[in-house]
Amino acid sequence: MDIEVLEGLFSWFSGYVETFKTGDFDADRNMIIKEDHTARVRGEIREICLALGLGDEDLRLAEAAALLHDVGRFPQYAMYKTFSDRRSCDHAALSVEVLREEEVLDGIDPGERELLLRAISYHNRASLPEEESDGRCLLFSRLLRDADKLDVWALLLDYYRRRETEGYRNAALELDLSDGGGISEEVYRDLIAGEIVKMKNVSSIDDFQLLLASWIFDINFRPALVSVKDRGYLDTTRDLLPRSGEVDLIFEILRSRLDERIGAGGRRDGSGASSLHRPS
16 A cells, blocks of 8 residues: 555545534534544554554555544444444444445555455454454454554543543443442453453443453553553553452452563464463
């Protein structure tokens, strides 16, 4: 993919987003949140690629994936007034549908087009599909998943801090989850097993904050893992949760696992999980 193609995709994206802005403050605010998120994910994926030493063409292809990965968020919010996939539709599948209907990728190499569509369709899944065996597709899928997680985590931590200190509320960012209620037993079991928290087990904002923390098991590349540590994502997430020995145990294990994965250089097979045990 050459620079002119990437610039053309950016031009299309910018114009597409503008069609969803209506002048209504709340609706436009959420469109801008996703527009800004896209820009930051593009920056995150670029930094990961540079750290890994990928070439210019791969870098542009990765940026294209980041630029287009969430185009389904705009019609999703316009139709359903929520970013909750559980209460509306699969936004990644909708992104692919939009790109096909708008013929956005028709002018690029067919192999690159299918790679981008598959990577975008995978970016919000709990895990990459076992049947995907194309190494190049897996590379770009993992790059996109890492970059997306880094920014979503930062975006939501900033929101939760503002909610506590300023009373700022945005229902779309809370995904229709309830306050309080403690940690669900299923969420606790997922974490102690060294697994990503399953969204079906999330019933509160506390649970969802633990789901964010569990992403360390699914981050693939060492530069992204280092960013998680350097930015203090685990510590900030811990500070947002109730004080309890149960939560302290969870984060003791998570911090240890993050350090282990950084020391091991990350995992490129996308699994990133191994059993965790209570310390003796």
